[in-house]
Each structure stands twice: as structure tokens, then as C-alpha cells.
Amino acid sequence: MRVDVVTIFPPMFEGVISQSILRIAREKGTLDVVLTDLREYTLDRHRTVDDRPFGGGPGMVMKAEPVVKAVRDLRAQAPEPPGRLLLMCPQGRVFDQAYAQELAREPRLILLCARYEGYDERIVELLKPERVSIGDYVLTGGELPAMVVLDAVTRLQPGVLGDDASAVSESFSPANEGLLEYPQYTRPAEFEGLKVPEILLSGDHAKIEAWRREQALERTRAQRPDLLEGTENQDA
Numbered sequence: 001m002r003v004d005v006v007t008i009f010p011p012m013f014e015g016v017i018s019q020s021i022l023r024i025a026r027e028k029g030t031l032d033v034v035l036t037d038l039r040e041y042t043l044d045r046h047r048t049v050d051d052r053p054f055g056g057g058p059g060m061v062m063k064a065e066p067v068v069k070a071v072r073d074l075r076a077q078a079p080e081p082p083g084r085l086l087l088m089c090p091q092g093r094v095f096d097q098a099y100a101q102e103l104a105r106e107p108r109l110i111l112l113c114a115r116y117e118g119y120d121e122r123i124v125e126l127l128k129p130e131r132v133s134i135g136d137y138v139l140t141g142g143e144l145p146a147m148v149v150l151d152a153v154t155r156l157q158p159g160v161l162g163d164d165a166s167a168v169s170e171s172f173s174p175a176n177e178g179l180l181e182y183p184q185y186t187r188p189a190e191f192e193g194l195k196v197p198e199i200l201l202s203g204d205h206a207k208i209e210a211w212r213r214e215q216a217l218e219r220t221r222a223q224r225p226d227l228l229e230g231t232e233n234q235d236a
């Protein structure tokens with residue numbers, strides 16, 4: 001999969017793509033991340049990417065021209081398919097695991113990071129991106145959201161997490177019945193006076209499984225009752 005990122009801050013991505021799962025995916029050739037500095041697509045001496053809003057008001061607005069040129073240039077880069085274009089913005093479709101799975105199947109994504117208070121609406125009219133938000137809180141730009149999408153989508157690529165494929169049996173996937181995960185423990189069996197639940201040391205796999213499901217339900221009820229609404233777990 002190829003992921004293009006258009007941003008005025010390419011260095012923000014360096015740490016994320018050079019460590020952990022993203023580094024492994026890139027080394028395996030599963031993932032190709034191409035960072036594009038939006039300022040490369042400006043023509044003026046000051047490399048201006050923003051300007052004051054028509055009609056007045058606070059803040060600056062991202063100019064249409066550099067963004068439109070950058071995206072057209074990337075889309076034209078053969079032999080890659082043009083790819084789905086995602087505009088990271090607070091008014092977008094909220095990113096969740098189903099959305100991540102949908103994007104993970106694509107051969108190519110272009111992630112557009114906005115800065116400032118917004119962007120010239122003609123960017124949307126001309127490029128017809130899908131708008132993506134990562135949730136209802138205010139950040140300073142689209143870079144962190146783009147990294148969130150990149151991380152979630154990368155770990156779903158075949159082979160990235162290994163054969164054991166913990167990507168399929170986890171919170172928010174049908175294999176886990178849409179429940180939060182059960183508590184886990186590792187050695188030592190006692191730490192600062194706290195013992196690992198006896199049942200996990202019993203070797204009785206049926207009992208362990210029942211305990212885990214009960215714990216997962218209990219946690220979901222306490223922390224995320226919204227996940228239980230309208231599911232087969234409702235009466236559990």
C-alpha cells in the first residue's frame with residue numbers, strides 16, 4: 001500500500017514512520033509512505049500556503065492553489081492508481097475501526113493535512129476528497145489525525161502483525177463480539193501483594209474462557225455501555 005501525506009510539517013511524521021510497526025511495514029515493503037511538503041507547490045518568494053478569509057473573521061485559511069496542484073501532481077504519478085483522497089478536518093466522518101478496515105483494503109491513500117482555521121472550500125469542490133475527523137476535540141492541525149489513520153491502517157495490512165494475526169481478535173472486531181478486552185496478567189504470579197486471579201493459573205481452558213468473557217462484558221458495561229446497545233450482548 002502507498003500512502004501519500006501532504007503537509008507543511010513533514011518532519012512531524014519522521015518519528016512515527018521510523019519506529020515500531022510502521023518501520024517494519026516499510027522494511028517489508030508492505031507500506032510506502034511518501035511525504036510531500038505543501039510549500040514545494042507554492043510559487044511566491046515567501047512560499048505562502050494561507051491567507052486571510054474573504055468576508056473577515058479570525059484566523060487564516062489554507063489557500064486552494066498549492067493544495068490542488070500538489071494533489072493533481074500526486075494523482076498523476078503512474079503507475080500508482082490515483083487513490084482515495086482524505087482531507088483531515090474536524091467536520092469529517094468520524095474515524096473508527098470499520099472505517100480503518102475499509103481504508104486498509106485500498107492500494108493507495110492520499111492524506112491531506114489542513115492547518116489554520118480552515119481551508120478554501122474550492123479545494124473540496126475541485127478535488128472531492130472525503131473528510132475525516134478522528135473525534136470531537138479540537139487539535140491544531142490534521143497531522144496527528146493523519147498519523148492515527150496511518151497507524152490504524154498499517155497494522156491491518158496482511159503480514160504486518162505476524163501470522164498470529166491479533167488484528168482480527170481484538171476490541172471492536174466481530175471476533176471479540178464488539179466488547180472491550182478482558183484483563184491480562186503476566187509473571188510474576190504475585191506483585192506488590194496482588195495475585196493473578198486463581199482461575200488463570202488453573203489450566204482449565206473452558207473456565208478461563210468463561211471468566212474472560214464475563215470480565216469483558218463487565219468492563220464494557222462499566223466503561224462503554226454504548227457498545228452494548230442494539231447488540232446480541234444487550235441482555236448479557
Ligand code: 9D3
Binds near residue numbers: 114132140141
Ligand atoms: C473555529 C472552528 N474550529 C473548528 C472546531 C476551527 C478549527 C479548529 C482546529 C479548524 C481546524 C482545526 C485543526 N484540526 C484539524 O485539522 C483536524 C481535527 C481535529 O481538530 N479534531 C479531530 N479530528 C481532526 S482531523 C483534522
